[in-house]
Amino acid sequence: MYRVSTRLLVGLFAGFIAAYCGGCGGGGDSGGVGGILNPARDIRGTWVMSIPVNMTVMDIFCDTGPTTTRGTQDWRVTWIITGSEAAPFVSQTAERSNFIQSPDCSNIAGAPTGTFTGSYGTVSGTTLTLSNGQNVVGRYTFTTDLIMGTYDNRICTSGLCEGAYSGTNEFKLQRQK
Numbered sequence: 358m359y360r361v362s363t364r365l366l367v368g369l370f371a372g373f374i375a376a377y378c379g380g381c382g383g384g385g386d387s388g389g390v391g392g393i394l395n396p397a398r399d400i401r402g403t404w405v406m407s408i409p410v411n412m413t414v415m416d417i418f419c420d421t422g423p424t425t426t427r428g429t430q431d432w433r434v435t436w437i438i439t440g441s442e443a444a445p446f447v448s449q450t451a452e453r454s455n456f457i458q459s460p461d462c463s464n465i466a467g468a469p470t471g472t473f474t475g476s477y478g479t480v481s482g483t484t485l486t487l488s489n490g491q492n493v494v495g496r497y498t499f500t501t502d503l504i505m506g507t508y509d510n511r512i513c514t515s516g517l518c519e520g521a522y523s524g525t526n527e528f529k530l531q532r533q534k
Contacts, residue, residue: 396442396482398501400485403436404436405433405531406432406435406530409455410529411431412521413521414427414430414456414469414521417519419459419464419465425519428456428457428458429455429456430457430468431453431454432452432453433452434449445477448473448475449476451473456468456469476489476494477490484498485497485504485506489510494509494510495507501532503530504530507522507526509523
C-alpha cells in the first residue's frame with residue numbers, strides 16, 4: 358500500500374485550486390476580471406452634498422499673475438449615477454456660491470458659471486474612478502451611504518491650467534433616500 362503524507366495532499370490541493378481559479382483572490386483579484394474587483398455594492402442613484410466643498414477654480418485667461426488661479430468658490434454638488442454597476446455614468450450639477458476672486462486674476466470679472474458634462478466611471482471593489490473621456494477627474498471610495506474623494510478636473514498646457522479641483526478627500530456626497 359502507498360502511504361501519502363498530509364503535506365503532499367495539502368500541496369496538491371492548493372495547486373489544484375490555484376490552477377482552477379487563477380488564485381481566487383490572490384494578487385488583488387476576487388471575482389473580477391483582469392485584477393479588477395467586482396463592485397462591492399450598487400451605487401446607482403442620486404447623491405448629494407450636505408456641506409458645500411470649497412473648490413479652487415483655474416482659468417488660462419488669467420494674465421496678471423504667476424498662476425492661473427482665478428479664485429475659490431463653494432460648490433454644493435448633486436450626482437445622478439446611472440449605467441451599470443461596474444461602469445457607471447455620473448451626471449453632475451452644482452449650486453455655486455461665495456466666489457472669491459484671486460488678485461492674480463483681476464482681468465476676468467465675475468464668478469465662473471461653466472457647465473458640467475457627464476463623467477464615465479469604473480468601479481473596483483469600493484473605489485470609483487471617474488474620467489471625462491480623456492483624463493481621470495476623480496478617485497473616490499464609497500460605502501452604502503457615502504462617496505468621498507478628490508475632484509480634479511484641471512487641464513494644463515505649458516504650465517497654464519483651467520478647470521477646478523477640491524482638497525484631498527473633501528468631495529463628500531451622501532446617498533439621497
